Amino acid sequence: MTDVMIPPALILIAGALLVPFLKGQIRKLYVPAVSLVALGVTLLLAPGMQCNITVLQGYTASLLHVDALSLVVGYIFAFAGLLALIYARDEERAGHQVASLIQIGSGLGIVFAGDFFTLFVFWELLAVSSVMLIWYGATPVSRDAGLRYILLHIFGGGCLLGAIVISVAATGSFVVGPVESGLSLLLLLVAIGVNAAFIALHVWLPDSYPRSTVPGAVILCIFTTKAAIYLLARTSPGAEGVAYMGGLMVIYGVIFALLQNDVRKLLSYHIVSQVGYMVAAIGIGTALAVNGGIAHLFNHILYKSLLFMCMGAVIAQTGRSNLSELGGLAKKMPVTLVTCVIAAAAISGIPGFNGFISKGMIISSAAEAHLGVLEIILIAGSVGTLLSFAKLTYYAFFAKNDGIEAREAPLPMLIAMVIAATCCIIYGLYPALLYAILPYPVDYHAFGLSHFAESALVIGAAAAILFLARKLFVPKDKNVPEFMELYRSCGNGFIWFCTVPLTRLAVWLTSAQDRVIRGLEWFARNPAASFPLLAMAGIAPIACRVLPEERASAFERDLEDKIQLYPGDPELIRGSGYGLFLVSLLLLVYFLIVFFSASAK
């Protein structure tokens, strides 16, 4: 069965290129329409469909490779992309719309890429469109963040290309799949690590997402990290180190999220944390775990984009983004409040919402794989998440703040938010809908007693902590140290090193070299004369002390005269007497050698 189908990625990217030619209302409708078409095409895809384009002799780009794994990720990408575009309806800048469409297109391109080079092209396109969305934030801060973003992603892209080239050279196969272990696997993990925000490579995420436009952040939060998870699941599932990296991400993300004041930064750290769950799941690598990871990817996109939509609405309506400045919005923005609470419940894993299902799958897969430490970490992460969102919801909507003027968000935003919230609940109540499209057959009982017990434990722990240490959660208006600062100071240090000590060294070396060359030049003008001259100058300090005064001064005058006369006439080197002396000297040397070697024997 080789059905040919148009790849949804091409629809979106071709559609994006037409955006600048349209105007006003038509364009406003056109952009979501393109996305809708892409969603339709994605829904029509079935395993086995292909789209091959021969690019060069001997290399065929496989733009469409459909199987269960790519389908489930493709569905959610196309759907969430559409929601984000509906949400972004009021963003009218053509470039922003082009970048959004390309972003969705390259996300889908990665998911359906059949060969590594196609994947690489879309991977890079994704990074480029992300930078555009960040730069549309249009502040100096967002410009700098975008530059840092592109620096890291160029590094990641380079690693990916390296991994691909090594793997293709070794196996001769372009097909997206497990790569050779060794260097190419390492490079691949680094490349995925950059996009999936592995700790130490995660710095771009909290740095750039809060600085993009409001709808831009919604679109950004969907694709980059999740595309990396998809690639991880496809190429290298089941690596214990990766699983623990996921655990680290969960804890790290939650802790830093708890410390944040800026709402979108808080959400960004939660992306790190939530992606950590997925990384852990793929790292465990059992069927249940991979199912859980992909399910979590699916659910996470729903509730995390919803959270970004809600907070985006808050920021758009109030113009404030710090928790310490917000509050009292419950009555002014009721729909936003409700959807936000639903999303917060979903992300925290409250029963009845979709996060509960997939998080439960991951935690029980960790238990099944006897990774006790990881299991505890994942549960602890849930506690932190709950705390964090309790804080977010409270301080954004319920805390006392009379000085805020705000109205409910505009209709397109509300539509998108409501749809997303509805999905969170539907998939929370009827997980079978999701089970049906997961890559492996599912044998998991989401509503088992143990899962409720786990949930109760989490809620109880969170409530206890809130009760005991409420003061800790008051948002503080101060900067939290970030990993990025470390890189920046390293980078600044490097630049300082290059500009200050290195330049000084270069100047010193040049002058030293100059001196040597000048000396050689002086010497070469008349080596026969300069040798004795150097010898005389060398012994001058000693000679002046040892010799009687008159002779010393005569010596000095002689030396000065000779220096004055130098270089003289280089031709005046002759005299057979001199030669005979040298002959005798050499003869003596040779005989001495023979004498000593003979007596040594």
Next chain:
Amino acid sequence: MIIDHFPVLVVVLPLVGAFVTLLAGWADRRLCFPIAMATTFIQFCISLQILSRVMQTGPLHYNLGNWLPPWGIEYVIDQLNGFVLVVILFLCVLTCLYSYRSIHSEIDEKKIPAFYTVFLLLVTGVCGIAVTGDLFNLYVFLEISSLAAYALVALGREKRSLVSSFTYLVMGSVSACFILLGIGHLYIATGTLNMADLARLLPPLYGSTVIQSAFIFFIIGLSIKTALFPLHLWLPDAYRYSPSAVTVLLASVVSKIGVYALIRILFSVFTPAFIIIEIPVMEVFCWLAAVAIIGGSVLAIAQTDLKRMLAYSSVSQMGYILLGIGIADNLAVTGGILQILNHAVMKGCLFMIAGAFIYTSGIRSIDDLRGIARTMPLTAAAFVIAAASMIGIPPTAGFMSKWFIALGALESGQWIFVLVILASSLLTAIYFWKVIEYMYFRDPGTRCAEVVSTARDPPAGMLVPILILAAACVLFGIFVSIPLEVIEPFVTGILGGI
């Protein structure tokens, strides 16, 4: 068959030619050049024939007057002799051709018969050295060639020619003295003068101080002859103040025959085992060669006179040959012997060019050469090629010999000499580049703008040898296998055993 007498004919012919030239010169000076030219050319043909016979049938032995060795004098020609003979006669033919025009402007008309007579005597001497298998006979020919060389240097018009000839004479005599002492020591110890015989009798006596001092006398004596640093003092002046054709002869023929004698005595009279294992003299020798390579180059940089610069460059380049021999490794010796050919060709070419500058414009100083490439394009181009070969730019001949020597140094673990070779290449590039820059990229200086602007490429008689040698610089680099085919059997023959 006359072909059997070729080994002796190659020596006798120029000897007879010398006297014929002298007599003919009395009758008509114009006869001298054709006779000398014909003599050297026939010799060259004979030498080619000899070499091809050696390559086919192995070494030739010729007993003078049918006296059997070791009592009689024996001429032995193996691949090394044959090779050296061809090289020096090739250069002699070209020099003779070159001298026809150049010598007229540099010596008195009435001395021309004397010049060609002495020239042929010198050829007699060097050919004799090349073919003889008898140590004392070698000394005799060495003296003939040296005396002829002193006389040729003294033919120059400048007063300093006489002084430099005298210096050369003194140093040359000291050298001859030492060589004779060495021969005497060997004769006392063994009672024979035949080289093959000596090689057979010497090994049991290697521990003897008599033999060892004989060896040192040879080394010192031949070091002076080949102008090994620091015994080169006679060389710059001798090269600078002799007529151009004589300079070419000294640089490409006389110095090479000295090296040949050294190789012959080191490897055929003594054995490699002796020079490498018995006494550590060769290490000193190598270091002196290394100092010569660097020192010659440094001194060359300092020169303002083109011929003196080339002379110091010779000191440096002869150092390469001696270094190759001193390392005494298969590859290094191959490179050293290859350098005999290459240096003869390159330096012959360069000195001919220096002579051409003097002939057409009277310019001797490097400073005055500014802009001369515009009026003497062919000469300047030949200079560039030969200079490239001196620096050792692939694929020129000079590169090949340096390459082999460097390989040999690496193989025997003496990487320091590789550094020496590299450093010297740089220094060589410095002083040759200066000349090339002046010729091509500078406007003529005010002092001799007129001379430079009216200069022309020299007449065909001078230009043809220059161009042949320049072409040879490249051809012997590209077709390096041709000389290698001759050299390698010899080198494996003498060094194969260790």
